[in-house]
Amino acid sequence: MSNNRAQIRHDIRKARNNLSKNQQELAAESLKVNFIQHLKSINPAKKSHIALYLSNDGELDTSLLINELWNTDQAIYLPIIHPFNGANLLFQRYEKNSPMRANRYGILEPKLNCSQICPLPELDYVLMPLVAFDKFGNRLGMGGGFYDRTLARLYEQHWQQPQLIGLAHACQQVDELPIESWDVPLKTIITPDKTYCW
Numbered sequence: 001m002s003n004n005r006a007q008i009r010h011d012i013r014k015a016r017n018n019l020s021k022n023q024q025e026l027a028a029e030s031l032k033v034n035f036i037q038h039l040k041s042i043n044p045a046k047k048s049h050i051a052l053y054l055s056n057d058g059e060l061d062t063s064l065l066i067n068e069l070w071n072t073d074q075a076i077y078l079p080i081i082h083p084f085n086g087a088n089l090l091f092q093r094y095e096k097n098s099p100m101r102a103n104r105y106g107i108l109e110p111k112l113n114c115s116q117i118c119p120l121p122e123l124d125y126v127l128m129p130l131v132a133f134d135k136f137g138n139r140l141g142m143g144g145g146f147y148d149r150t151l152a153r154l155y156e157q158h159w160q161q162p163q164l165i166g167l168a169h170a171c172q173q174v175d176e177l178p179i180e181s182w183d184v185p186l187k188t189i190i191t192p193d194k195t196y197c198w
């Protein structure tokens with residue numbers, strides 16, 4: 001990994017952790033409004049299968065959006081670090097009463113229940129965390145390579161589904177990221193103030 005990527009990761013993680021509670025709350029509300037609008041503009045009537053994440057480390061807070069999606073009867077999924085290979089993500093159904101456990105990073109994930117795992121091509125949207133994004137839709141994550149590894153085959157085969165959407169605060173945008181061969185670029189990034197499409 002280049003020092004440059006490590007430096008960007010460090011600086012932007014610091015910036016988003018410095019956002020105030022009030023800024024985080026406003027951002028969470030805007031995310032909810034922006035994504036619901038995006039969803040309605042694409043497919044208003046359909047029940048969608050949507051992968052999200054539980055916020056950690058100053059990430060854009062998804063809790064209001066998750067509640068709104070539950071209330072409108074959409075199916076929500078969360079990433080689980082693969083129990084055997086430890087390198088890929090599985091997406092498991094997340095409901096109000098789902099039993100949860102902390103993963104190796106202390107992030108809550110649903111307790112593994114194979115009958116509740118959704119195969120990647122059956123998801124409509126994967127809303128994913130990121131540390132930094134640039135004006136070309138490149139994404140830099142926390143450094144585990146989990147999303148890149150999980151999405152690699154999908155990307156190579158030019159699958160149309162799921163739609164990949166990055167979620168970020170405005171302060172996570174940089175001019176140009178140093179990219180690696182395995183980085184999966186995004187077509188949409190939603191920030192509290194603006195939705196970017198490539």
Ligand SMILES: Nc1nc2c(c(=O)[nH]1)N(C=O)[C@@H](CNc1ccc(C(=O)N[C@@H](CCC(=O)O)C(=O)O)cc1)CN2
Nearest residue numbers: 053054055056079105107129141142143144145146147
């Ligand atoms: N909210 C959320 N969930 C997610 C991700 C994410 O980025 N955000 N992931 C996206 O892939 C996966 C987890 N990846 C992560 C990778 C590193 C760290 C982290 O905090 N690393 C520490 C070092 C911890 C250690 O090595 O023990 C650090 O860098 O300070 C957290 C999550 C799956 N779930």
Ligand SMILES: Nc1ncnc2c1ncn2[C@@H]1O[C@H](COP(=O)(O)OP(=O)(O)OP(=O)(O)O)[C@@H](O)[C@H]1O
Nearest residue numbers: 139140141142143144145146147148149152180182
């Ligand atoms: N498709 C892949 N196949 C094999 N290894 C991969 C793949 N994608 C990423 N990796 C490995 O993962 C490591 C971390 O990648 P990278 O720094 O791009 O992660 P990230 O995008 O920041 O993390 P994440 O996707 O978990 O948010 C890299 O060193 C790379 O070796």
